[in-house]
Amino acid sequence: MAVDLAERAKLGSSLWTDQRFRGLLLQALTIGLAGTFLAFIVHNTAHNLAERGIASGFGFLDVQAGYELKNTLISYGPTNTHGRAFLVGLLNTLLVAGVGVVLATVIGFILGVLRLSPNWLLSKAVYCYIEVVRNIPLLLQIYFWYAVMISLPQVRNAMDLGIGAYISNRGLQAPAPILEPGFSIVPVALLVGILIAIGLSRWAHKRQEATGQRFPSFWINVGLIVLLPVVAYLGAGRPMSFDVPKLGAFSFRGGFTITPEFVALLLALSLYTAAFIAEIVRAGILSVSHGQTEAAYALGLKPRWTMRLIIIPQALRVIVPPLTSQYLNLTKNSSLGVAIGYAELVATLSGITLNQTGQAVECIALTMAVYLTISLMISFVMNIYNRRIALVER
C-alpha cells in the first residue's frame, strides 16, 4: 500500500501529469500545427503560381494602369500606375464610408428618438420603416436606388435647380467654386472664429460653474464662426468665382458632378445602417431607468434638458459599442458598390487591376489588408470615445 502511494507520488511528479506542463505542451503543439499549416498554404500557393507560370509579387503596382476612372478625388488618368488607381479606389471607399457613417448616425439617432415618440402615428411609421429596411438585403437596396437614379430625367431634359445646378440621370451637376488670389484670408478668418468660440465656451462654462450665471455662448459662437469668414470674404473683394456647368454636345461640361452611382450607394448604405442604429439608440434610451427622468423633472429640468443632460449621456455608454459594429459593417458593405460601378477599392484594385494583371492572390490579399486596417482604425477611435463616455465611478 505504501509502495503504491510512493509510486503514485512519483508519477505525479512526472512531466505528463504536471498540469502546467501539459497545458504548455498542448499550446505549443497547437501553435506549431497552425504555423505549419500556414507555411504549407503559403509555400503551396507560391509553388502552384510558379508552376502555372503566373508571375507574382507587387511589382504590378508600378506598372501603367491604362484604364480610365471617373470621379476621382485625386487627379488620375490612364497613364498613371495601378498603384495610383488603387489609391483612387481607396479614397472613394473612404469617402462613401465617411459620409455614410455621418449620415447613418444622424438619420439613425432621429429615427431612434422618434421611435419612442408618444405620437402613435409617428412611432408606428418609424417602426414600419425600420422593419422593412433592415429586412431587405442591402445589395437589392443598392440596385433599387441605382434604378431610381437611372430613371431620373435624361441629360437633355435635366431638372434645372435655378442656381446653375442640374439634376439628371448623369447625376447632380453644380457650379464649382474657383478660388482666386486673396481667398486664403477666408479660411484664416474661419479658424480664428473657431478658436475664439472655443475660448468663449470654456470661459462661459467656468463662469457658470463658479457663479451659476449662464452666458448665451451658443448663438454668439455661431455668429462668430459664420460672420467672421463672411466679413473677411466681402472685405477681400469677393475673391471667388464659379465654374457653372453648361450643356455640351453630350452632357454637362464644367462644374462638379456627384455621380448617380455615388448617391445610390450612399443612400442605400446610410438608410440601411440607420435602421439598425435607430434600434440601438432606442435600446440605449430605454436602458436608462425611468426614475432618472422623474428625478430630473423633480429638480425642475425641462424635458429637452432632461434628454440632453441626463438621458443621452447615460444612454451613450450602451449605444456606442454596438454603434461601432454598425460603422464597421457600413464600411465593409461599401464594397458592394462594385455592383453598380462605383469606383471603390473592390472595383479598382480587385476588379480592373486584378483582371488586367491577373495577380489575383496579391490583389485580394491587399484589398483584405486594407479593409482590415480601416476597420481596426475605426474600432480604435471608437474605443477611445467609448472610454471617455464610460460611467466613471467615484
Added chain:
Amino acid sequence: MKLTRILVAAAVVTALTAGTAAAQSTLENVKSRGQLKCGVSTGLAGFSQPNAQGKWEGFDVDYCRAVAAAIFGDPDKVAFTPTTAKERFTALQSGEIDILSRNTTWTLSRDVQLGFEFVGTDYYDGQGFMIRKDMGISSAKQLDGASVCIQTGTTTELNLADFFRSHNMKFEPVTIDTSDQAREAYEAGRCDVYTTDASGLAAQRASMADPSAHVILPEIISKEPLGPLVRHGDNNWGDIGRWVLNAMITAEEDGVTSKNVDEMKTSSDNPEVKRLLGVEGEMGAMLGLPNEWAYNIIKSVGNYSEVFERNVGVKTPLGLERGLNALWKDGGILYSPPFR
C-alpha cells in the same frame, strides 16, 4: 456573389496540391470526369446564351461542343460555366474550367503574364462604338466629352482610354460588370455611347427594344482576335484545342459539312479529307483522341461556316457578314495549317 467567386477561385488555386497538377493531364482529367468544363459568357446573344429550354447555344458554345465531340463523340458532354469578363481568367487559372471559350482577345500579356495559351483565333473582331441615331453623330472622333458604357475587365477598357488619349479627347467611363447591365445602362441613357467588340455590339443591338434607333459608328479602333484559351503547361491539351478549331476550318475549305460528312467519308478521293475524317492516317491517335474525332465534330456540330451562319451570320438577328472571318481563298484571313 461575383466577389465570392473570385475568392473561391483564388482559394482553389491555393488549395490545389502540386502533385495532382503534374500527375494527371487535362485530357485524362476530362475523360475520367466524363465531361468537359467550358467557360462561357454570362449571356451574349449569338455567342453564348441559354435558349428558352435552358440549353446553351451560340458560336462560343459550339466550339466547346466541338471539343466534347472530339473527345467523347458526344457534343452534349459539356458543363458550361458562365463567367463575367472579370472572373474568367481566375476561373481558368484555378482549374475550375478546362477551356475558356468566351470571345476573349488574344494579347501578349494574357498569353504570357497570365499563364495562358491561346489555341487560335475563331473570330477576328475589332472594337466599335454604338450611339443613338438621333444624336446625329457620324464618327467616333466627334465623341469628345461623351460618357461611355463599358464592361469591366476587358481589353475594350484599355483601347478606349488609348483611343481618346491619342485623339486628345475626354470621356467619362461608366464601368459595369456584365455586358447586359452595360447595355441596360446605355438604354436608360446613363451614357451616350456603348462600346465593345463590333460583334458584341451587333449582339447587344439585337437584344434591344428598338434596334433601329441605334447606329454603330464606322470606326474600328482595335484588333480583337477572339479565341479559345487553355492553361500553360499542358501542351497536349493545347494541341487538342488548336486542332479542333483547325478541323472545323479545314472542313469548310474542303467542303465537308454535317450533311455530307457520311458521304464524304466513304466516297471522297481528297487525301486531306480522308486524313481529316480518320479514313487514312492516325491523326487522332497523335492527339490522344479517337481516330474519328474530326468526323464527330463535323457530324454533330458542323464546320466553321455552319457554326458561323447558324449563330451570328446574316440570317440571324445579329446579321454579321463573314468579312475578315471568311476563308483566305474567299477574301478573309481564316487559314488552317494542313492536316498532314
